Amino acid sequence: MFEWIKQQIISADLVGFWLFLLGLATLCGLSLYGIFRYFHRGRIIDDTPTSKIRSAHQGFVELEGRGRLMKGTPIVSPLSGMQCLWYSYTISKKNNDYSSRGYDLESMFNRFGSGSEHWETVRSETSDDLFLLADETGICVIDPDGATITPSFSKTWYGSSANAMASSPSNNRFFGGHYQYKEKRIDVGADLYVLGRFKSIGGRREKLDKSGEVRELLAKWKTRPNFLLAHFDENGDGEIDVQEWQKVMAAAEQEVENSFSERLVQPEIHTVSKPIDSRRPFIISVESQESISKRYKWYSRGSIFGFFFCGISLVWAIGIRLSQ
Secondary structure: OHHHHHHHHHHOOHHHHHHHHHHHHHHHHHHHHHHHHHHHHHHHHHHOOEEOOOOOOOEEEEEEEEEEOOOOOOOEOOOOOOEEEEEEEEEEEEEOOHHHHOOOHHHHHHHHHHOOOEEEEEEEEEOOOOEEEEEOOEEEEEOOOOOEEEOOEEEEEEEOOOOOOOOOOEOOOOOOOOEEEEEEEEEOOOEEEEEEEEEEEOOOOOOOOHHHHHHHHHHHHHOOHHHHHHHHOOOOOOOOOHHHHHHHHHHHHHHHHHHHHHHHOOOOEEEEEOOOOOOOOOEEEOOOHHHHHHHHHHHHHHHHHHHHHHHHHHHHHHHHHHOO
């Protein structure tokens, strides 16, 4: 094997050789990125103290508790029909030539042997519905959008219909049918580890950032030019001039002030969502803090191995080529 690789490097044309070096350099760079990314995440998990919901500070926090559904319409996974806190699923269809020509044994053998069979995604969905996390001190609302999620249930099975619930399930990819179903879930009542941005809305504890919320509201209005023209284009020229923009800003400030007044008298609601700082992870997991930290450390060690392996291979390939 070693000699075969050496001969391929020696006999490759210049373009092929440079593409090979580029591939190794890319893998080397990705491995280096992985070293710092996974090590950084592991350190954050180890260094962030676990807080209680009632006393958690505003900002980046670590919480542990039990997952619950919010009142109202329950969250149901479309594939299994099971109630859950979060789900993600994919339905894929097997694509090959003989499926449309009839079952010719020779063509079936050739297709399987050539490795050209593939699965095409028919439908996929990831839940972004809110759910609750509860500990002995209180409850908070979890927004899972953008989180790295470790589910409590993960399964792949096969069937003969695009409707997983109507199809006869099978665990065999060759005889189970032409459709593949993948489902991940966080079950109701699961013990959860959550790392993310904690924010309290309403009540006297909420930190009010008037200028920041005015900027966010103005940015939102800018994406709706028809709204701005309908409400603030007083001269009807189809544009918002300087004087009209001053009125837009005044209206945004007034709307934010009205919102503050309403929120201060409302009951306090705690939320956890994706951090604004992209360097901080957003994690929702059924695993313990120790297990998650250990996994990221192993990822970091694997990236170190990949970095040195690709780097040594890169230097070795250049040396082999130059020696000829």
